[in-house]
Amino acid sequence: MSKHLDAIVVGSGPNGLAAAIYLQQKGLSTAIYEQASEVGGACRSGELTLPGYIHDLGSAIHPLGMASPFFKTLPLDEYGLEWVYPDIPFAHPFADGSGIAAYQDIDQTARQLGRDQHTYFEMMNWLTENWADLEGDILSPMKLPNHPIKMGRFGMSALLPVTTFSNLFFKEEKTRAFFYGAAAHSTLPLTKLASASFGLVLHGVAHKYGWPFPRGGAKNIAESLAAYYRSMGGIVFRDSPIQDINELPRAEAYLFDLTPKQLLNIKGTNFGEGYRKRLENYKYGKGVFKIDWALSEPIPFLSEECRKAGTIHFGYSTKEIENSARRSGKGYVTPDPYVLLAQHTIFDSSRAPKGKHTAWAYCHVPNGDETDMTPFIEAQIEKAAPGFKDLILARHTQTTSQMEAWNPNLVGGDINGGLQDISQLFTRPVASFTPYNTPDKRVYICSSSTPPGGGVHGMCGYNAAEKAYSDHFK
Ligand SMILES: Cc1cc2nc3c(=O)[nH]c(=O)nc-3n(C[C@H](O)[C@H](O)[C@H](O)COP(=O)(O)OP(=O)(O)OC[C@H]3O[C@@H](n4cnc5c(N)ncnc54)[C@H](O)[C@@H]3O)c2cc1C
Known part of the structure; x- marks a missing residue:
């Protein structure tokens, strides 16, 4: 622990990994400290329902990962990353059994x-x-x-x-609903x-580009990044939660893949009252309620477009999606939620036993809400795919507090590291041309609480590392 490193990254989500890779590529000595026993943050996979069924524990569909200007420069295919392209990137079903497809x-x-x-x-x-x-x-x-x-x-x-x-x-009306389906990913009222x-x-x-995902599970994005990082001499310490900057070896720069609420709890930083207040005022967005299913057969969508799509957006009218996106106060439940669903095994049989399938879905709920949305989500799917519920072999659900217990960056179940409205889209976590810097010259924020925000693309980590490099090492 007494060794002096050039830079240390706390947290191994896609942004922490991107930051560490950038600095290691520059020839610096770096290390990552990760509190969990695996790398990847909200980009991991595992068995949640039955043996042999691989589910994505967080992110599932990765157009931004595949198209990331930084990830595209890395030889991740040599470290096990293979992109799978569903026939149709995404589709939207309607109550009359029809569907609209976003073909490439x-x-x-x-x-x-x-x-x-x-x-x-x-x-x-x-x-x-x-x-x-x-x-x-x-x-x-x-x-x-x-x-x-x-x-x-x-x-x-x-x-x-x-x-x-x-x-x-x-x-x-159908075009508008189709467009709403993608726009509502923002978690904002429309x-x-x-x-x-x-x-x-x-x-x-x-x-x-299409909306691809990694063969075998989202974890393969994080694991290929970590393997490439290690191949250059980078070190990853797992099971290493950091609470105090003084627990870490001495370094010129510390990059935190954390959200403001967590960063405020790290002891030993030198922020000053003004900056602390600004971080305290940072706003978090809606949470999610997530379900994963093990299925005996593919989802029997009435619409052919939906049967061939990797991602499906549910919301049977613009009004319904607007109402679902508008919900605010805790405990306020929309019986017809806007739902996002991914069906990987139609295109990637390695994720389930032969002939069997998985599905992944979530709906937005107020931040910190604990309502069990299972019946509402399943009812939405059943309308477009009668018989869906009969195919369920097992299900696994997570409320907002369970999401946060799994990964402390998911504050109140917020999957984007903070509200992404006009006041925080480009000015996160504070309004600044260099939002990655903090008043403590050693400390940087590199998580999705910085621009460009949520998603598996690594660009927050890349931008923060570029800044740290130019401040300390250029
Ligand atoms: C359910 C869900 C669905 C999603 N769907 C998609 C999707 O389909 N496509 C997409 O592009 N994005 C999706 N996302 C968003 C995406 O996963 C995140 O935006 C992305 O993972 C953010 O990366 P990050 O590196 O900023 O943070 P994270 O991935 O959250 O990583 C932060 C890391 O820091 C670690 N950490 C926290 N505190 C400490 C500490 N004190 N000490 C050490 N380590 C610590 C955590 O364990 C974690 O590993 C989804 C997220 C969730 C949860």
């Missing part, structure tokens, strides 16, 4: 959208053609954009509330400014 092909997708065909095609075509220029600005902290005209055009639509955006651009940005980015990456 924009034209094929647009052709399902009636009077919105042309608008959708033009919108997504522009987005995918310009994605290479836009992504650098979208995935960065607040700064002057590298491509101001393109960012201006994107921002004019992206900063709108989803409700306004959809009313402005789409005429068909009337909030900037909620449209999530829909645009998630539709855009579906058409640009």
Whole structure:
């Protein structure tokens, strides 16, 4: 413990791993301290229901992981990462048994959208053609954009509330519900400014890259990152919860893959009252109630589009999704929740015994809410797939407090490291051009509580490590 290292990372989520890799690649001596017995944070997998059924314990679908500008530069395939591409990235079922698919092909997708065909095609075509220029600005902290005209055009639509955006651009109720399905990933009420940005980015990456996931489990993203990191001489200490910075070896820089609430509890930091107050005022977003199932057969969706999609968004009308996203106070339960579901085993048989299947789903609930949403989630699926419940061999559920007990970064069940509304999207955890720095010159925040926020992409860790490197080692 007395050895002097260049940099230490606390927490081995995708962002902690990205930060440590960046610094190790620069030739520094680094180590990671992780409180859990496995690396990966909210990107892990394991048996939750029955032997031989592999479930993703946190994240499940990884367009941002595959498209991450940093992860793309790493030789992760040499360390066991293989992407699986569902035939259809995502789909949305309706009460009449039909479904709309987000095919990777924009034209094929647009052709399902009636009077919105042309608008959708033009919108997504522009987005995918310009994605290479836009992504650098979208995935960065607040700064002057590298491509101001393109960012201006994107921002004019992206900063709108989803409700306004959809009313402005789409005429068909089904197109609006289809767009809401991706936008509601934000966990924001759909009337909030900037909620449209999530829909645009998630539709855009579906058409640009697809919505892939790792063969064998999400854990293979984290394990391949950790294996690559170790191959360069990086050290990972597991089962090592850190409560005091003085427990760690001396280092020039300490990067914390934690959210503000946890960072405030770390002893030995030198923050000052003003900064502490700002971190105390940091807002957390909605929580999730999660279910995993072991199934005897694939989910019997009425719609062919849903049977062939990796991800399904449930919400049988725009009103229903709006109501579900609006919920706030604890204990307030929507009987028809917006649900996200992933069905990996249709495309990756390695995750279940031969012929058997799994499914993963969650719905948003108020932060810290403990309601058992099982009957409501299963009822939503049953409407699009009659007979679903008869296929359940076993289920495993997690409330918000169980999520947080599993990974302390999931404060109140918030999976994005903090509310991602307009006040915190680019200015997390505090409004600053260098949000990764803290007043303690040694201490950096590198978790999803910094820009660009939640998701398995590692860009928060990459940005924080780049800053720490330029401050201390360049
Ligand atoms: C249910 C769920 C579903 C999701 N679905 C998706 C999805 O489909 N696609 C997607 O891209 N993203 C998804 N996400 C979000 C994504 O997983 C997170 O945004 C991402 O993992 C954040 O990475 P991170 O490194 O910032 O934090 P985390 O992954 O949370 O890692 C933080 C790490 O720090 C460790 N730690 C905490 N405190 C300490 C301490 N005191 N000492 C040492 N170590 C500590 C934790 O154990 C953990 O390993 C989902 C998350 C959840 C929970």
